[in-house]
Amino acid sequence: MINLEKMGAAAQTATLEMSRANTDIKNVALQAIADGLVSSEKDILTANKRDAEAGRRHGLSNALIDRLTLTSKSLLGMAADVRSIAALPDPIGETFDERVLPNGLRLRRQRVPIGVLGVIYESRPNVTIDVSALAVKTGNAALLRGGSETIHSNLALVQIVQRALQQANLPQSVVQFIADTDRKYVSELLRLHDFVEMIIPRGGNSLHRFCRENSSIPVLTGGIGVCHLYVDTSADLAAALPVIENAKVQRPSVCNALDTLLINRSVATELLPQVVARLGHLGVTFRAEPRTISALQGTTRNLVESKVIPAGPDDFDTEWLSLVLSLKVVDDLDEAIDHIGTHGTSHSDGILTETDSHAQRFVNEVDAAAVYVNASTRFTDGAQFGLGAEVAVSTQRLHARGPMGLPELTTYKWVVRGDYTTRS
Amino acid sequence: MINLEKMGAAAQTATLEMSRANTDIKNVALQAIADGLVSSEKDILTANKRDAEAGRRHGLSNALIDRLTLTSKSLLGMAADVRSIAALPDPIGETFDERVLPNGLRLRRQRVPIGVLGVIYESRPNVTIDVSALAVKTGNAALLRGGSETIHSNLALVQIVQRALQQANLPQSVVQFIADTDRKYVSELLRLHDFVEMIIPRGGNSLHRFCRENSSIPVLTGGIGVCHLYVDTSADLAAALPVIENAKVQRPSVCNALDTLLINRSVATELLPQVVARLGHLGVTFRAEPRTISALQGTTRNLVESKVIPAGPDDFDTEWLSLVLSLKVVDDLDEAIDHIGTHGTSHSDGILTETDSHAQRFVNEVDAAAVYVNASTRFTDGAQFGLGAEVAVSTQRLHARGPMGLPELTTYKWVVRGDYTTRS
Numbered sequence: 025m026i027n028l029e030k031m032g033a034a035a036q037t038a039t040l041e042m043s044r045a046n047t048d049i050k051n052v053a054l055q056a057i058a059d060g061l062v063s064s065e066k067d068i069l070t071a072n073k074r075d076a077e078a079g080r081r082h083g084l085s086n087a088l089i090d091r092l093t094l095t096s097k098s099l100l101g102m103a104a105d106v107r108s109i110a111a112l113p114d115p116i117g118e119t120f121d122e123r124v125l126p127n128g129l130r131l132r133r134q135r136v137p138i139g140v141l142g143v144i145y146e147s148r149p150n151v152t153i154d155v156s157a158l159a160v161k162t163g164n165a166a167l168l169r170g171g172s173e174t175i176h177s178n179l180a181l182v183q184i185v186q187r188a189l190q191q192a193n194l195p196q197s198v199v200q201f202i203a204d205t206d207r208k209y210v211s212e213l214l215r216l217h218d219f220v221e222m223i224i225p226r227g228g229n230s231l232h233r234f235c236r237e238n239s240s241i242p243v244l245t246g247g248i249g250v251c252h253l254y255v256d257t258s259a260d261l262a263a264a265l266p267v268i269e270n271a272k273v274q275r276p277s278v279c280n281a282l283d284t285l286l287i288n289r290s291v292a293t294e295l296l297p298q299v300v301a302r303l304g305h306l307g308v309t310f311r312a313e314p315r316t317i318s319a320l321q322g323t324t325r326n327l328v329e330s331k332v333i334p335a336g337p338d339d340f341d342t343e344w345l346s347l348v349l350s351l352k353v354v355d356d357l358d359e360a361i362d363h364i365g366t367h368g369t370s371h372s373d374g375i376l377t378e379t380d381s382h383a384q385r386f387v388n389e390v391d392a393a394a395v396y397v398n399a400s401t402r403f404t405d406g407a408q409f410g411l412g413a414e415v416a417v418s419t420q421r422l423h424a425r426g427p428m429g430l431p432e433l434t435t436y437k438w439v440v441r442g443d444y445t446t447r448s
Numbered sequence: 449m450i451n452l453e454k455m456g457a458a459a460q461t462a463t464l465e466m467s468r469a470n471t472d473i474k475n476v477a478l479q480a481i482a483d484g485l486v487s488s489e490k491d492i493l494t495a496n497k498r499d500a501e502a503g504r505r506h507g508l509s510n511a512l513i514d515r516l517t518l519t520s521k522s523l524l525g526m527a528a529d530v531r532s533i534a535a536l537p538d539p540i541g542e543t544f545d546e547r548v549l550p551n552g553l554r555l556r557r558q559r560v561p562i563g564v565l566g567v568i569y570e571s572r573p574n575v576t577i578d579v580s581a582l583a584v585k586t587g588n589a590a591l592l593r594g595g596s597e598t599i600h601s602n603l604a605l606v607q608i609v610q611r612a613l614q615q616a617n618l619p620q621s622v623v624q625f626i627a628d629t630d631r632k633y634v635s636e637l638l639r640l641h642d643f644v645e646m647i648i649p650r651g652g653n654s655l656h657r658f659c660r661e662n663s664s665i666p667v668l669t670g671g672i673g674v675c676h677l678y679v680d681t682s683a684d685l686a687a688a689l690p691v692i693e694n695a696k697v698q699r700p701s702v703c704n705a706l707d708t709l710l711i712n713r714s715v716a717t718e719l720l721p722q723v724v725a726r727l728g729h730l731g732v733t734f735r736a737e738p739r740t741i742s743a744l745q746g747t748t749r750n751l752v753e754s755k756v757i758p759a760g761p762d763d764f765d766t767e768w769l770s771l772v773l774s775l776k777v778v779d780d781l782d783e784a785i786d787h788i789g790t791h792g793t794s795h796s797d798g799i800l801t802e803t804d805s806h807a808q809r810f811v812n813e814v815d816a817a818a819v820y821v822n823a824s825t826r827f828t829d830g831a832q833f834g835l836g837a838e839v840a841v842s843t844q845r846l847h848a849r850g851p852m853g854l855p856e857l858t859t860y861k862w863v864v865r866g867d868y869t870t871r872s
Contacts, residue, residue: 040789044813125834129823136815138845217660221845236641242666242846263868270870365464376868387863388468391560399553399866408871409862410549421562421645421859422666423847435845438833439811442823444687444800446694447832 026204028167028212032219034197035140035165041195042163043137047114049192053160054110056188057153058103064184065099071180072149079173091147092174102150105413106157112412115431116163119439129445133436137163138221141433142213144169144235145226149177155224156185156199158415162433165198167220169213172205179203214239222423224416244428246393246418249279249371250343251401254286254360254386256377261295263398264376265302270400271374273306276347279417280372280394280404283343284350286360292319292353303349304331311335312351319353340367357382361389368392370419372401393419393426450628452591452636456643458621459564459589465619466587467561471538473616477584478534480612481577482527488608489523495604496573503597515571516598526574529837530581536836539855540587543863553869557860561587562645565857566637568593568659569650573601579648580609580623582839586857589622591644593637596629603627638663646847648840668852670817670842673703673795674767675825678710678784678810680801685719687822688800689726694824695798697730700771703841704796704818704828707767708774710784716743716777727773728755735759736775743777764791781806785813792816794843796825817843817850 042050061068072094079089115135122132141164145151152168159166170178182201189196202209214223217240224244225235232245253271255264271282287295296319300310310332312320320328332351339350340363354360364373374396375386383397394404404426406414411429418424424432466474485492496518503513539559546556565588569575576592583590594602606625613620626633638647638659647667649659656669677695679688695706711719720743724734734756736744744752756775763774764787778784788797798820799810807821818828828850830838835853842848848856 040813040815043815123834125832129827131833134811215661237639237664240661240663242844260868266870267868274871374864383865387558389464391464391467392861394862394864397863397865399864399869400871402871403553403864403869404862408549409555410547420666425859426862435849437816438818438828438850439821440798440818440823440827441807441821444684444691445823445827446690447698447824447826 026202026209028202028209028216029219031167031197031200031202032140032216035167035200036219038195038197039137039139039163039165042160042165042198043116045163045194049194050114050160050163051110053188053192053194054106054157056191057157057160057185058106058110060184060188061099061103061106061153064180065096068099068177068180068184069094069096071176074176075174084173088147088173092149092177094149094177098150102153106153109157109161109413112161112430114161115434127445128443130441132439134439135431135434135436138433138435140165140167140220142167142169142216142220142223142241143226144210144213144223144231146171146228146231147173149174149181151226152178152181152201153185154413155415156182158413158430158433160189160194160198162430164433167200167202167213169202169210175203175205210234211238214241217241226416242422244416244418244423245420246416247279248343248369248419249417250283250341250367250369251280251371252284252286252364252368252373253282253401254354254357254364254375255288255291255295256357256375256379256382257288257290258378258382259291259376260378261291261298264295265298267376267398267400268299269303269306271402272303272308272349273347274400274402277345279343280401281345282349282401284340284352284367286352286354286363288360289353289355292316293321296320296351296353299351300331301327306347308347308349309333310349310351311339313353316351316353343369357385361386364390364392371417372396372404374399374401393417450626450633452626452633452640453643455591455621455624455626456564456640459591459624460643462619462621463561463563463587463589466589466622467540469587469618473618474538474584474587475534477612477616477618478530478581480615481581481584481609482530482534484608484612485523485527485530485577488604489520492523492601492604492608493518493520495600498600499598508597512571512597516573516601518573518601522574526577530577533581533585533837536585536854538585539858551869552867554865556863558863559855559858560861562857562859564589564591564644566591566593566640566644566647566665567650568634568637568647568655570595570652570655571597573598573605575650576602576605576625577609578837579839580606582837582854582857584613584618584622586854588857591624591626591637593626593634599627599629634658635662638665641665650840666846668840668842668847669844670840671703672767672793672843673841674707674765674791674793675704675795676708676710676788676792676797677706677825678778678781678788678799679712679715679719680781680799680803680806681712681714682802682806683715683800684802685715685722688719689722691800691822691824692723693727693730695826696727696732696773697771698824698826701769703767704825705769706773706825708764708776708791710776710778710787712784713777713779716740717745720744720775720777723775724751724755730771732771732773733757734773734775735763737777740775740777767793781809785810788814788816795841796820796828798823798825817841
């Protein structure tokens with residue numbers, strides 16, 4: 025019988041100890057996690073096989089089976105990620121905003137762990153290790169709730185984490201796994217506000233919505249992006265093409281991949297046929313408005329007929345996560361900004377332009393976590409931004425926006441030192 | 449009939465315009481609010497009188513009537529506060545964390561408004577003006593829900609704000625007031641996550657709890673403090689006394705006032721009688737544990753008998769907001785830290801000591817928004833910290849902790865500029 029209150033209380037106690045643990049000890053635990061992933065490969069892969077077999081029995085799609093399957097190689101990759109988190113600077117204890125007030129008080133902010141994180145995720149078992157490693161490094165504790173489809177893998181991975189914590193003389197309750205897949209525990213976790221400070225859902229739209237609507241704890245939503253690029257009149261079209269290709273094709277299954285290409289009408293007849301030809305040959309299919317289709321007259325008829333479909337009513341609100349691209353011709357910058365305001369998800373949007381005032385307006389008026397000028401949207405990522413690692417890409421507005429690295433998993437306390445100072 | 453969805457949508461549209469408004473225009477609106485408070489004094493005071501009379505008819509306590517009553521003087525004070533917010537630097541547009549990545553991408557974070565704030569408050573009508581001014585300055589919009597006991601005052605004040613917005617050519621829907629006092633609108637506001645980004649409750653514990661438990665929007669709780677000072681063995685006792693007095697007596701009705709004094713047993717018999725004598729003469733009464741009472745043998749018997757009551761079971765968890773002080777003798781620093789961990793509310797706690805290692809441990813191990821060494825707890829305040837103004841003192845851990853000034857009412861976007869840069 026699972027007692028979430030007890031788990032929460034244990035996690036809260038563990039964070040106290042973690043907030044006092046020095047960097048070396050936390051890194052010992054991280055190295056031990058990495059070592060465990062390698063030395064326990066056999067156990068993990070056996071557990072993972074059970075999940076995959078159960079998945080097949082329950083009729084999970086091949087894509088899902090693929091997503092949950094671990095290999096020797098992916099375990100090595102996970103171990104390498106954990107070691108790179110160990111190598112990152114420890115944000116805890118860092119001080120900032122130091123100042124001396126006129127009355128002599130010395131004031132500063134000091135980074136401290138947030139506390140207990142509740143993480144609810146689906147399919148990918150690597151999240152178990154990612155979140156554990158980020159939590160350990162930042163002195164937080166985590167209550168993990170993985171999907172039923174990866175229960176055996178997750179249990180094997182959590183065991184490695186807890187063994188590593190023990191080796192570092194840190195409390196095992198720093199990382200706890202909710203081992204019962206009954207959905208009621210998700211709802212219970214979302215009401216555990218006496219112990220849990222932040223809920224991080226990692227999964228689809230419906231999971232995010234469920235968390236937001238049923239949680240009494242702040243929910244860090246994100247990871248869902250309908251991403252745009254707008255090609256302005258002055259863009260260097262030859263240079264724009266590889267950026268569009270990169271944003272759409274380099275890794276279409278992720279949240280920062282391009283979903284909608286907006287093209288200024290002045291360059292549409294020149295650029296659109298090239299986009300359809302170049303990306304079409306890479307397997308991309310297109311959803312286009314009538315006006316866009318007529319701008320495609322310069323393209324080989326066969327290519328258009330086989331690749332371009334008239335856009336349906338929801339297409340411009342769809343995160344494709346695959347080799348599909350929505351196309352729209354717009355009159356001007358205003359229409360592009362308006363379109364993004366209506367259909368965007370505040371994730372990653374960019375402009376390709378040589379006109380500085382347009383770049384400036386786009387940056388100021390497009391309300392996304394990451395706004396790009398002359399770059400691919402694919403950069404919205406903790407590692408790409410030089411943050412080292414990320415727990416999620418936040419598309420909500422409180423606490424942190426965009427890639428959440430180690431500092432975003434901390435909060436601060438104000439430290440005030442005086443000389444028996446009183447307020448007058 | 450009030451349509452909160454409509455109000456929310458109008459507020460969201462208004463934030464778009466506000467995020468583009470320059471500092472001068474926002475300051476024009478702020479000056480107009482200040483002017484309006486002075487020139488419309490008669491209307492405001494008439495409306496306020498209606499609230500006070502209704503309050504008396506409904507049997508409101510004198511303290512509550514007092515709290516809601518406005519005067520010429522308090523209106524002048526409110527106007528001065530608004531002008532000082534106008535004089536503060538505008539955080540919007542400020543950039544930070546600029547860097548150039550190895551691939552040439554130029555990355556920075558740029559401060560932007562949070563969006564629509566939902567503010568739920570009781571009694572004090574000045575909150576209407578405070579929040580409006582802070583929202584205007586930071587380019588946010590606000591949906592205000594004041595208590596029924598100040599409905600006429602709030603309506604008069606909101607009219608002044610909206611007139612000022614109009615004068616500055618800013619949309620009036622930047623500040624909207626929910627004019628129906630039916631409680632169902634509070635619940636509705638708490639579920640308006642499609643439009644509202646943050647809920648700020650200003651009121652007692654039960655309001656905070658209600659918001660947290662019924663909101664699908666992140667709730668910024670705070671403003672409730674069971675505050676501690678711990679007098680360590682090495683403290684300069686003569687210097688400690690004025691600090692204890694200041695923390696307890698200077699303004700007992702506020703959240704950063706002292707609630708519990710912890711005294712190391714080695715100095716208890718020397719210090720306690722002085723505390724009881726000095727603060728007792730200023731009207732303070734005490735709740736003390738048996739061990740503390742026996743340490744008071746050096747005090748005039750009459751004073752102890754008239755002022756010191758044995759502590760009840762909840763006394764150490766009580767925010768007194770009045771001239772009451774809990775007293776406890778502790779064995780050592782560990783017991784002090786443990787006591788604060790168990791009974792504190794993570795608001796403001798301090799140590800008085802000459803031992804640097806003890807100060808260090810206290811700072812690291814006490815988990816409060818503001819941790820003090822040799823200073824009064826009364827400094828936890830936006831103005832005192834040099835932040836200029838505050839919308840609340842946050843005691844939760846996400847987004848902001850402690851006094852929330854203008855920057856804490858903002859979020860940021862990542863701005864990335866490249867040269868048609870692609871991810872490899």
